[in-house]
Amino acid sequence: MRKDYLFKRIAITLSAVMILSLAGCSGNNAKSNADSSTAKNDGKTAGVTQEAQTADGPFGAYPEEITYTLGRQTIQNPKLPDGDTYENNAYTRYVKDRLNAVAVDAFEANGEDYDRQVSLAIASEDLPDIMKIGSKDILDELVENDMVEDLTDVYNTYASDYLKEIYDSYDGRSLSTATYDEKIMALPGTNVDSAPNEVWVRQDWLDKLGLKVDEDGNGMITVDELKNIAETFMEKDPGSSKNPVGISLAYWLSSNDYGGSTYCATGIANALGAYPKLWLKNTDGSVYYGSNTEENKKTLGVLADWFKEGILDPQFGTRTWDDITALLTNGQTGITFGVWHIPDWLLNNVRAMDKNATFSTYVIEGENGKANVFHNNASSGYIVVRKGYKHPELAVKISNLFYDELANTKTLEKDYPEVAKYQADGVDGSTRPFNVEINKYTSLLDDYSDIKKGVDGEIAIEDARTLESRNVIQNVKRYLENTATDDVTDWSKYHSRMKGIELIDKLTRENSFNWVEPVFWGTTETMKSNWANLQKLEEETFIKIVTGSVPLNDFDKYVKDWNDQGGSQIISEIEATIK
């Protein structure tokens, strides 16, 4: 843990040095920039005459072939077929075919390496025509320095009706994050609420021990019920591991994102009315930090008690992500927390080791009898266009193609067999020109409703809207025919959809959710300098409290320290921002 911090600090210092030294060198580029901007102006006049001839509209192709350079965030295993690359694949050829626009990659990189490439591009003032950026902070910086194009007009003119419908489904929560002074400066990727943080429990163990859970069948269990299950699992060791662990949690305890809250206690905290690591608003309009509330103190108290009683992993604080996965896979623990899709990529290991393993999933019930959940940040990643690029509408047109046409077409196999084959073979979505998702707010449950109908035989498999749904229906059907199957994928898809999303669907239907809306997702001035330290203070204090090395009442001292070390300054900055 210490080491991580050290590395992070070193990384931050190094990148700061890098940017500074690049800024120092940017004088060299002034001349070449001036050259290229005259060239750009020439291009602009050419562009205007060209546009006059363009068959205008959301899907209008360019009469003459154009090229666009891209910054591409890639992933480790895109599953591209032999010969295809990020730069030249079925998706980029589809854009070429529809719009007469050819992609040239300015740079490609995975994860954090990509962020470094973006910083290098910004510092050397050499942006690609269109690129993805990961965070709101970078967007702020680009807008502040006037480096990206205003997309308001092209969005209004060129965005297809369905694309606008998608953004509208978030009630403006998504598009507003990219809007500065009423101007749309980027196309935000959307982030569906994949709520809530679910508790996954080994159903085969419950059956073996004859334990009844959630007897009222509302999909929710109380904190006490959870404790009871953990105690019984500890006592009876149904996995015959000889070394059972009740509940194992990641040391960072919670995350401000549903996806990130796997192995976290977010579900427990939410049930107790705490929303750690989120910025929330009181009824009087004042902002507060969710980790520093009485409710979160109570959460830590519960965890500290569990630690004392041995229900919580005695090695809490030092157990790494991989260690926790190993506990699950080895059958030492049968309770874990995570989003609906963890059976697909995490719990599948459990099944691979134990052919009897099955899971059930619940939400922890709040004292108000509801499932408390928070809205995710509605935006995830942004697509920006370089200031001065002569075809800013291209970004919108490409979005129309991928998030409207491809999502809605019924005749993909016929029109673009190559693209259809990509989807059938599971080639990753990051190979599309823009590695973001732009989906309707309801897309998760819409897809599920298709899957459920398909599994129940109410619709033919071919009538499911997406290819993925069609595949899942087949997986689930195969699993239901033979639940002892050796095929882990069938097992995973059944669990993620018919258990994971089914729970969300059920709670939505029965109106069991109590939604909480965080008010701020960005970075303020003081956060830039103090946030890393405040996070460290929080994390270390919470670990100490849970493991009992300091008493619970130190929480109050922590809150005071936190405020003194810049916390209250940050809060007033946030209040000023959202006013």
Add this chain to the structure above:
Amino acid sequence: MIENKSLDSRLRNVIIYTIVILLALICLLPLWNIVAISFSSSAAVTAQRVGLFPVQFTLAAYEKIMGDAQFRRSFGISVTRVVLALVINIILIVLMAYPLAKSSREFKGRNIYMNLLVFAMLFNGGMIPTYLVVKQLNLLNSIWSLILPGAVPIFSVILVMNFFVGVPKSLEEAAMIDGATPFQILFRVYVPVSKPSLATVALFSIVGSWNDFYSGLIYITKIKNYPVMTYIQSLSVNIEELLKAGMNSSSLESVTEVSNQNLNAAKIVVVVIPLLLIYPLLQRYLITGIVMGSVKE
């Protein structure tokens, strides 16, 4: 050596051998563990059950590597890079070391050159300036960006130079009497008798450019052009960061598949093999002294 049979020295030997064997094991066991992991099933690895022997033996990881087009392409790029870098390095090292091996009486300004070299070895430009130079030369994304910045390994130049200094003068004089030009002297006399030192610097060059992943990370901006070590480095996944970055479920599925530790272990094993093959080939040069027997004094 005369064997000392006293109990004291025998005890000393036992202690020394124990320490040496332990050190050897410390180096060897992690590698062996990687080998065992590469032959185990991914679930067993995830469960952290693999120690020194494979659990649920399978060749699946190796089959998958053979099907990974990018791995094959990157492997090819690395091989090309090693060969090019080796040829260029050796030529430049030899051409540079020979004049420097002369005394400053024969080669005026030798000491200035020497000091420049040592200065450049100790204080280099650093990452960002080097990056900018490479960028301005339009070398980004080309295999030359991996070779040219390190074309003259100064440490190796000094090593070879010192070896040249040690070559008996009379060999050169004999060649001169037979009417050899300076180039002939260099390539017919000096190079053949310097095989041990050249083999050493060749090994440095091969190992260095084969193992280097960092320059690929900086100078190569398209994944299809990555050398194999950069590619392998890019496969390491921090799942927590990905989750926090909001990666979607299907991408997570693909990523966790490739981050399977057994698959990565198999890749490591595959990229170590070429080096394991090269060592024994060069070793005989490293051991035999060649100068011996060439002159009688």
